[in-house]
Amino acid sequence: MRNKIVGKFVGAFVLLIMLSVLILNFYVGLKLKGEYEEKISKRLSSNAFLVGDLLKEDIAAGKHDIIQKKVRELAGKLNVRVTIIDGSGTVLGDSDKDPGSMEDHENRPEVIRALKDGAGESTRYSDTVEYNMKYVAVAISHGRKQIGVVRLALPIQEVESQFRIIYKAVLTGGIIAILFTLISGYFISKSIINPISEMKEVAQAISEGDFNKRAKINSEDELGVLARSLNRMADEMQLKMNSLSSMDKMKTDFVANVSHELKTPLTTIKGFIETLENGAIDEKDNARRFLSIIKKNAERLSNITDDLLKLSELELGKDRIEKKRFDLKDLIKDVVLRYSHLITTNHFKVEQDYHGKSFMVNADMQKMEQVLVNILDNSMKYTGEGGSIKINAHDMHDHFMISVEDNGIGIPAEHLDRVFERFYRVDKARSRKLGGTGLGLSIVKHAVLLHGGDIRIESIENKGTKVAVTLPKAIQS
Ligand SMILES: Nc1ncnc2c1ncn2[C@@H]1O[C@H](COP(=O)(O)OP(=O)(O)O)[C@@H](O)[C@H]1O
Numbered sequence: 001m002r003n004k005i006v007g008k009f010v011g012a013f014v015l016l017i018m019l020s021v022l023i024l025n026f027y028v029g030l031k032l033k034g035e036y037e038e039k040i041s042k043r044l045s046s047n048a049f050l051v052g053d054l055l056k057e058d059i060a061a062g063k064h065d066i067i068q069k070k071v072r073e074l075a076g077k078l079n080v081r082v083t084i085i086d087g088s089g090t091v092l093g094d095s096d097k098d099p100g101s102m103e104d105h106e107n108r109p110e111v112i113r114a115l116k117d118g119a120g121e122s123t124r125y126s127d128t129v130e131y132n133m134k135y136v137a138v139a140i141s142h143g144r145k146q147i148g149v150v151r152l153a154l155p156i157q158e159v160e161s162q163f164r165i166i167y168k169a170v171l172t173g174g175i176i177a178i179l180f181t182l183i184s185g186y187f188i189s190k191s192i193i194n195p196i197s198e199m200k201e202v203a204q205a206i207s208e209g210d211f212n213k214r215a216k217i218n219s220e221d222e223l224g225v226l227a228r229s230l231n232r233m234a235d236e237m238q239l240k241m242n243s244l245s246s247m248d249k250m251k252t253d254f255v256a257n258v259s260h261e262l263k264t265p266l267t268t269i270k271g272f273i274e275t276l277e278n279g280a281i282d283e284k285d286n287a288r289r290f291l292s293i294i295k296k297n298a299e300r301l302s303n304i305t306d307d308l309l310k311l312s313e314l315e316l317g318k319d320r321i322e323k324k325r326f327d328l329k330d331l332i333k334d335v336v337l338r339y340s341h342l343i344t345t346n347h348f349k350v351e352q353d354y355h356g357k358s359f360m361v362n363a364d365m366q367k368m369e370q371v372l373v374n375i376l377d378n379s380m381k382y383t384g385e386g387g388s389i390k391i392n393a394h395d396m397h398d399h400f401m402i403s404v405e406d407n408g409i410g411i412p413a414e415h416l417d418r419v420f421e422r423f424y425r426v427d428k429a430r431s432r433k434l435g436g437t438g439l440g441l442s443i444v445k446h447a448v449l450l451h452g453g454d455i456r457i458e459s460i461e462n463k464g465t466k467v468a469v470t471l472p473k474a475i476q477s
Pocket residue numbers: 374378379382383406408409410411419424425426427431435436437438439440441442465
């Protein structure tokens with residue numbers, strides 16, 4: 001396609017130039033020829049008048065020898081043929097021939113004209129000199145009497161050869177112009193077509209799902225701008241495709257994870273039910289034990305589905321948040337109170353410190369409760385009996401910071417970045433034994449971010465963990 005268009009461009013250029021050269025040649029030729037011929041006739045006729053003036057006395061006196069002598073002299077000087085004819089057509093003098101041998105000239109058109117109107121001209125083939133001549137004749141008067149005609153003649157070949165030179169020059173110029181057009185047209189059209197065909201290739205690649213191709217940008221003109229926007233479009237498409245495919249991967253990963261997490265308790269439940277069916281139901285002690293395992297796994301399934309539901313609700317976004325104003329301090333105290341039984345049986349030391357008068361937030365209370373419950377639940381789960389848990393609330397002028405610090409098992413540094421991922425647990429078996437789902441911190445992070453807050457976790461293995469949540473203050477009313 002590239003060559004086709006280049007051909008079209010160059011062809012059109014050449015045709016145009018050829019046409020211009022032709023028209024120019026024709027027009028210049030015509031114009032020059034007209035002007036040149038007019039100039040020659042003018043020169044011939046003024047010279048003829050001059051010759052007439054110089055010779056009229058001799059013609060009137062009939063001095064034929066002198067006439068012939070002067071005619072030859074004048075012709076040599078003027079570089080034309082000179083003929084003197086009397087009123088009846090008899091040749092009195094001629095610069096090229098002996099007048100005595102010449103026939104009468106009264107029937108020559110220029111002579112007839114001159115005798116009648118005073119001047120005449122004609123262009124024709126001359127038998128005497130055997131080529132085309134331009135003749136200009138003027139009448140000579142002596143006193144009031146017309147006594148003859150002076151005729152000057154110039155070979156027209158001279159004129160024509162002049163024109164041939166001009167034609168040739170214009171034609172050579174035309175050919176040079178065409179060659180120049182061919183070469184420059186080729187490069188000019190290539191410079192236009194190349195970027196276009198490159199962009200065509202990019203567009204084609206995009207249409208085939210390949211977003212890696214880019215067009216070269218060699219100019220800042222319209223084509224350059226077009227190439228730039230095409231490249232930008234390809235960039236955006238590539239970005240979108242990448243994020244789409246990574247989202248796709250996240251979804252499939254999630255589905256695989258969920259299925260895996262559900263499968264384990266289900267398999268256990270099914271296994272024990274089969275054992276019971278196969279007779280264990282009659283062994284009372286075993287049966288009781290198996291049933292409690294079944295119950296535990298059913299609870300686990302229920303925990304997982306509960307957490308999944310919470311997550312998916314959070315994923316629906318801000319619209320699902322039911323905000324109201326309340327004091328975080330009250331909520332924290334409330335949650336701790338709910339754990340009081342667990343706290344006493346495990347001998348946890350729980351401290352609460354509030355650095356500020358009130359902690360009014362505009363938030364979804366249920367979700368904030370989930371946040372606190374999950375963080376506190378982790379602290380107790382991953383801290384052994386008698387561990388200490390410090391809850392701090394700080395008023396930080398434009399936001400609140402709530403932190404929960406324990407002196408439990410901690411999190412190895414290499415896991416710290418990942419604990420907010422769904423189903424991510426440092427020690428799967430341990431978490432499972434403690435009734436964890438691995439979704440708690442994902443839920444917490446989601447909820448905090450939805451409220452315009454942030455969450456950070458710091459931990460040192462075997463020393464303890466600190467989780468800090470920031471939340472925006474409620475606007476005073
Ligand atoms: N306070 C903590 N102390 C030690 N490890 C913790 C603490 N909080 C969270 N973790 C680690 O982060 C993992 C993810 O926490 P989470 O999402 O709440 O899941 P889980 O259901 O296991 O509690 C836990 O399995 C645990 O390994």
